[in-house]
Amino acid sequence: MSRLLNKVAIITGAASNPGLGYASAVRFAEEGAKLVITDIDMQGLAVAEKNLTALGAEVLAMEQNVVDEDRWQQVIDATVERFGSLDILVNNAGIALLRPISEYTTADYDLQMDVNIRSVFYGCRKALPAMIASGGGSIVNMSSVAGLRGLPGVSVYGIAKAGVQNLAKTIAMEHAADGIRCNSVHPGLIDTNIQNDARRDNYDEFVKIGESVPWGRMGFPEEVANCVLFLASDEANYVTGTELVVDGGLMAK
């Protein structure tokens, strides 16, 4: 109940339930964090705010398109104004445009890269001064196993997620002296709303893919959230510039 006591955390893309941002916000709330949750989905965000408040957390919910650089500054400023510091940033918001490279348009490319990597660059760059002023902190960037190896159909999503991982390493090096850690989390197949298209388009195939994971099923959002919590907390005090794979053994195959 106190692993993040009085820590102030921003989590992007926190409206989706089941989703990794929302699940992380729940774990953070259970461990005593003060939360700033953001998303483009205001309806989902309102429900998330209500649920997290019911868990006893102090919550600030803000509409944010993570591609908007100016909005990032407003979110950081509002966080510090409301809670007095910024200790944790979870760059979680993301989309998955999955199709063969030959079918990928330039507009697809721009959208995928903007939402999944440009946003993380903005978020880290804007958060760092506030974290330095707070005496240090932890940034957790949501990557994917798709950032670690080539997978059919994953193309530009994989490029963006590899970038997220690499950016975390650079920030870890540049800001170790400021007491700021930065790591990436690499989920495998996790059953969240991001899987809705795959689930709807071919349910039998969707089930088969889950069964092909060495652990025998897709992951639960809470199983990723527990890893985000660890990296965000002081328990991971000597962990920086690295990746935490959460995939039921997928990468070991």
Ligand SMILES: NC(=O)c1ccc[n+]([C@@H]2O[C@H](COP(=O)([O-])OP(=O)(O)OC[C@H]3O[C@@H](n4cnc5c(N)ncnc54)[C@H](O)[C@@H]3O)[C@@H](O)[C@H]2O)c1
């Ligand atoms: N679920 C998986 O299998 C899986 C695997 C690897 C990595 N990931 C990554 O985890 C992160 C969360 O995914 P999820 O599975 O919870 O997906 P999700 O679709 O359930 O949630 C994503 C959230 O991000 C929000 N979002 C999308 N675009 C946004 C934008 N421009 N600005 C702000 N918010 C925006 C959505 O509204 C949604 O609430 C993503 O970065 C995704 O790439 C997911």
